[in-house]
Amino acid sequence: MLLTRSQLRIIIISFIVAPLFLLIAFPSHKNQSTSASRSVWSWLFPSGDGSAAYSSSSASSGGSPHLTKIIAHAPGFTIAENVYWRNYTYYFLTDAPWHIPELKYVVSSNHIKEYGTKYWGQVPDEVVRILSIRGPALDSHMDESKELGTSTLPEVAKAFSDDAIEVPGTHFFLNDFEFIGHYYHFMGEMFLGAWRIVQHYYYQTGKRLPTFTHMNFLRNYNEQDFADLNDPQMMWQDHAGANEFFLNAFFPGIKIQARKDWEKLAATGELYRFPLAVIGDRYSGHNGPSASWKPWGDVLRLPVYPEWLTELRDRVVKIKRHRKPHVLYLSRQDTTRRLADSDHQALVLQLKKLEEEGLVKLTITMFDDDVTFVDQIALVGTVDFFVSVHGNGLTHTLWMNSGKHRAVFEMQPKGCTVTDYSPLATAAGVQHFLVNEDKYCTPDTCGMRGCEEGVSVSQPNIKVRASIITDKIRHFVAQYKYD
Numbered sequence: 001m002l003l004t005r006s007q008l009r010i011i012i013i014s015f016i017v018a019p020l021f022l023l024i025a026f027p028s029h030k031n032q033s034t035s036a037s038r039s040v041w042s043w044l045f046p047s048g049d050g051s052a053a054y055s056s057s058s059a060s061s062g063g064s065p066h067l068t069k070i071i072a073h074a075p076g077f078t079i080a081e082n083v084y085w086r087n088y089t090y091y092f093l094t095d096a097p098w099h100i101p102e103l104k105y106v107v108s109s110n111h112i113k114e115y116g117t118k119y120w121g122q123v124p125d126e127v128v129r130i131l132s133i134r135g136p137a138l139d140s141h142m143d144e145s146k147e148l149g150t151s152t153l154p155e156v157a158k159a160f161s162d163d164a165i166e167v168p169g170t171h172f173f174l175n176d177f178e179f180i181g182h183y184y185h186f187m188g189e190m191f192l193g194a195w196r197i198v199q200h201y202y203y204q205t206g207k208r209l210p211t212f213t214h215m216n217f218l219r220n221y222n223e224q225d226f227a228d229l230n231d232p233q234m235m236w237q238d239h240a241g242a243n244e245f246f247l248n249a250f251f252p253g254i255k256i257q258a259r260k261d262w263e264k265l266a267a268t269g270e271l272y273r274f275p276l277a278v279i280g281d282r283y284s285g286h287n288g289p290s291a292s293w294k295p296w297g298d299v300l301r302l303p304v305y306p307e308w309l310t311e312l313r314d315r316v317v318k319i320k321r322h323r324k325p326h327v328l329y330l331s332r333q334d335t336t337r338r339l340a341d342s343d344h345q346a347l348v349l350q351l352k353k354l355e356e357e358g359l360v361k362l363t364i365t366m367f368d369d370d371v372t373f374v375d376q377i378a379l380v381g382t383v384d385f386f387v388s389v390h391g392n393g394l395t396h397t398l399w400m401n402s403g404k405h406r407a408v409f410e411m412q413p414k415g416c417t418v419t420d421y422s423p424l425a426t427a428a429g430v431q432h433f434l435v436n437e438d439k440y441c442t443p444d445t446c447g448m449r450g451c452e453e454g455v456s457v458s459q460p461n462i463k464v465r466a467s468i469i470t471d472k473i474r475h476f477v478a479q480y481k482y483d
């Protein structure tokens with residue numbers, strides 16, 4: 001059946017008018033809109049007016065206590081309202097204990113107790129406790145040990161909440177003992193996970209979590225308090241100052257409190273309440289079903305907007321785009337984990353050839369402690385192909401622009417697939433090629449993390465066939481537009 005023009009027009013107009021009429025007749029109440037529709041709204045307007053302001057969902061009014069509420073979670077990374085803390089024990093005060101994730105995914109009590117004995121000499125009796133608000137037992141046959149959390153009478157809960165000293169702000173708590181004094185392990189693992197859960201909350205609700213105001217290293221020392229310790233992983237600063245630089249650059253004015261500060265608070269014996277906290281816990285992350293040897297295996301699977309990292313980078317530096325694709329070869333030839341000299345020279349030669357042919361812009365550099373982090377990430381933010389031997393500099397992958405036409409080439413000795421950095425490339429939205437001399441693998445094909453027996457990833461004569469990398473770059477450049 002064919003329709004005339006005017007019949008068509010009527011049909012089209014009624015399609016437009018009918019929904020409008022329905023909207024006017026039955027406006028949806030703001031609070032009833034589903035989170036899905038809010039997500040769509042904020043997807044349309046990611047950083048503009050579409051993002052609603054955060055307001056605590058568990059604000060206490062009058063006679064009710066401040067309840068703990070988990071508002072986003074993946075193993076190792078939890079956002080909660082009203083977290084209570086006294087002398088290294090967290091308390092979750094709740095009338096909905098079933099709403100709290102299994103505790104081993106929030107706070108790794110077993111690990112903390114084990115490491116507390118090793119590194120600390122003191123261990124809290126309990127690392128975390130749920131206080132469940134409920135009335136008294138109906139008879140003496142009740143077995144309290146079967147209850148979720150410790151039964152707490154409503155009036156006791158109210159007194160508990162009233163007694164607590166409020167510490168306003170948005171707090172990032174880190175429960176870790178070791179590894180933090182290293183750019184990759186803090187920024188590339190624990191901070192990254194925390195940022196992911198914050199961005200996931202935004203994706204899910206359309207609300208921006210207020211920016212971090214406090215960085216709380218519960219168990220890592222400040223550099224200056226550190227002299228008498230024999231384990232350098234126990235401080236939060238790394239030797240190059242990256243952790244400190246990025247925290248301050250992303251969150252100007254952030255207050256960084258380390259172990260001595262927390263030990264002082266613990267010694268007061270007072271109860272503190274943190275209205276908004278992100279709790280990061282390395283071993284809770286490792287406990288997750290998708291962990292695969294890393295604390296962020298689960299949290300990095302939560303959906304976020306594609307700009308989740310570049311928005312952070314742009315707080316430090318605005319990136320100018322280059323018309324020609326930009327290759328960065330970050331050399332490690334001044335370190336003990338490096339290419340065989342002849343292979344390094346051949347790689348440089350082949351990369352220079354790409355530039356001479358007018359295909360790419362090439363930068364060859366080393367990052368030492370004299371290059372400021374602003375300069376380092378400003379450079380990385382313009383890079384389309386990042387070439388380097390396995391090492392800490394590859395944590396900077398996080399600050400690349402996303403796109404399937406961008407890639408990281410990470411060189412490792414034959415027999416090694418140490419997949420620390422490929423997930424960072426995936427997180428940043430770029431491709432990753434782990435190059436072993438004359439072949440490469442990708443995150444889905446590399447297999448298990450590690451090296452074959454007798455092979456170490458740290459060698460002073462790693463071999464590479466340059467064309468493995470340059471052929472791939474040629475292929476990319478032929479396939480995609482860069483501007």
Ligand SMILES: *[C@@H]1O[C@H](CO)[C@@H](O)[C@H](O)[C@H]1NC(C)=O
Nearest residue numbers: 087122123124125267268269
């Ligand atoms: C804090 O806990 C430790 C270890 O459990 C204990 O030795 C110490 O006395 C406690 N401090 C206060 C102020 O309660």
